[in-house]
Amino acid sequence: MKSITLVSGGMDSVTLMYQLHSQEAEQLILSFYYGQKHTKELDGAAALSKGLGLDQLIIDIDDYGLAIKGCALTDYRKDVPHGHYEAETMRDTVVPGRNAVMLSIAWGLAASCGADLVSCAVHSGDHYIYPDCRPEFISALSGALALGTKGHAKDTLKINTPFIKMTKGDICSLGASLDVPLQRTWTCYEGGSVHCGECGSCIERQEAFIIAGVDDPTTYLVKHDASHISELKRISSHAGI
C-alpha cells in the first residue's frame, strides 16, 4: 500500500504520517510552501519525516498563495486574527482552493508513481470554517480527479481521510498513543518562534491537549484560558461520563 501523504507539520498530519507508518504503508511525504507566514511548520514536517526514514518533497506554490488577495495566512499587511475558529474573523484564514490545489498535485504524483492513496488529515473541527475540509468536497474532488486521470492512475486510487469524523482531541490522543513527538509539531498561524497561543489554531491545539488529557509540551507566548474545558472535563469525570 503506497500513500502520497500531505504533511504540513501540524499535529494532525504528523499523526497521520505516524499512523500510516505504524501500519507499514509505503509513503512519499508531500509538504507545501504556499507563501504561509508560518513556514516553521515545514521544519517539523522535514525533520519528522526524515526521522521515520521517509522521502519528502516540498512543493513550492507560493506564486499561487501570494496572488490570493486578503488572506491573513499569506498577506503580511493583514494580521492573523485571534480567537476561536467559530469567530467570523477566522474567515480571513481561508486560502481559497488550497486543498483542491494540494490534493490535485498529490493525485497527479500518485498517478505517475502508481500509488494507492492520497492521504490527508482533515478532521471534523476543520469543517465549520474550511469548506475544503468537508466530506462532500473530498468526495466530489476524488471523483473528479479519478475522471481526470482515467487510464493514467490506478482505478482504485482514492483520497484517504481517516480522521474526517474525528475531533482534534481524538487526534491528540491517537498521536500520544503512537508516541508522536507532539512537541515538534507546529500549529500556530503567526510567523513567530514560539506558538502565539491566541490564534484560532493555537486555541484549538491547547483545547485538544486538555480534552485528550495529554500533557501539552508546547511553549505559548500567551496561554489560552481554557478553564471552561477543564471544568467540563472535571464534571464529566466526576459524573463518570
Next chain:
Amino acid sequence: MKSITLVSGGMDSVTLMYQLHSQEAEQLILSFYYGQKHTKELDGAAALSKGLGLDQLIIDIDDYGLAIKGCALTDYRKDVPHGHYEAETMRDTVVPGRNAVMLSIAWGLAASCGADLVSCAVHSGDHYIYPDCRPEFISALSGALALGTKGHAKDTLKINTPFIKMTKGDICSLGASLDVPLQRTWTCYEGGSVHCGECGSCIERQEAFIIAGVDDPTTYLVKHDASHISELKRISSHAGI
C-alpha cells in the same frame, strides 16, 4: 463579467483570450510554468496578453511538473514522441493532474477576487488523449471546486469552456476571424526555436490551418505531409459539401 483565463500561449488559449476581449470581458491572464520543455509558449502568452493591455500572472509550479515521472513534456531524459495524437506513444505527453492543478489555482484566485469565470480552451481534439480535457471531468471538477469554496466565491462562478465541442480547425477559423496573430502562438512540444512539425501537437496545428483554409504562417523544421487532408478538402469542395 470578469474571467481568470488560462493562456498557455498556444493557438487555442490565445484565441479564447481574444474572443473574451472582443466580448469586453475583464480578464486576468494566468499562465503556468510547470517544467515544460516548450517554455517558448510562455513568450507568446506574455507578449500577446500585454498587447491587449491585460494583466498576466505566470505561476510557477515546476516542483510538481518535475516530480512527475516519465512525462515526455517535462523529463529531459525522455524524447517527445512524434506522430498523430491518436498514437499510443502520445500517452507520454500526459501530465497527470495538470488541468486539475491549473484550474484549482485559477478557481482559488477567481474566488479571492470575485471573478465570474475561469476560462479554459479545451477542445474536442484534446478529449481522446487527455482525460482532463473531457466534458465530464470539467463538469465534475467545477462541482467539486464550488463545494470547496462555498461562501468564499461567487455562487455563480463556473469553468467556462466555449471551445469544448469545437475542433482545432474551428478554433483556427475563429482565430483568423478575430485577427489573432496566429504566427505568434506556440504549439510545439519540443524545446526548439521553431516548430518541429512532427510532434502530435505540431501535426494537429498544421492540419487545423489546412482544414480552416487559413494560410499557415508557421515555420516548421519538418513539414507534415498533410496531403490526405488537402485531398479530403478538395473532394469536399468539388462535391459542394
